[in-house]
Amino acid sequence: MKLLDLIQPAAIVPELAATERNAAIRELVQALADAKLLRTEQAEPVARSIITRERTRGTTGFGKGVAVPHAKVEDQAQIVAAVGRSTAGIDFSSLDGQPVHIVFLIVSPQDRPEEHLRAMDLIFRHLQQEKFRKFLRQLDDRDKIYDLLKEADEKALVA
Secondary structure, three states: OOHHHHOOHHHEEOOOOOOEHHHHHHHHHHHHHHOOOOOHHHHHHHHHHHHHHHHHHOOOEEEOOEEOOEEEEOOOOOOEEEEEEEEEEEEOOOOOOOOEEEEEEEEEEOOOHHHHHHHHHHHHHHHOOHHHHHHHHHOOOHHHHHHHHHHHHHHHHHO
16 A cells, blocks of 8 residues: 555645644545545535544644544545645644644545554554655645655655
């Protein structure tokens, strides 16, 4: 599994308009719907599911300026992800108390938990790398972000 197996260019938001967590989640879910990776009628229920998960099971703001909100949903054919960045930062009630600048949002089929975990692991491995986080935070263009994800995939295959 690679980042580009999960993320299409249309699901990259180079500058989130949202200034708070729930709005950022909704914006990224809408990006997935706009990219035809979710059906339009799925967008609001998926967003509500992710927001509820954040509220009841704890934050997905893991520190170092990143968050990975996610949900497993019915009637989803494949694992998909959206990426957004925020120059100003968003309060995700992160474990380190710092604002989030990079958000990877994952939506997975409910009946494929192993793939969900593999996708989470893949994203976390990349986000643990300081250079990856730094470059991702600096890029303000969809194509440049996509190129960075592609480069990260290629380096991971060699490493």
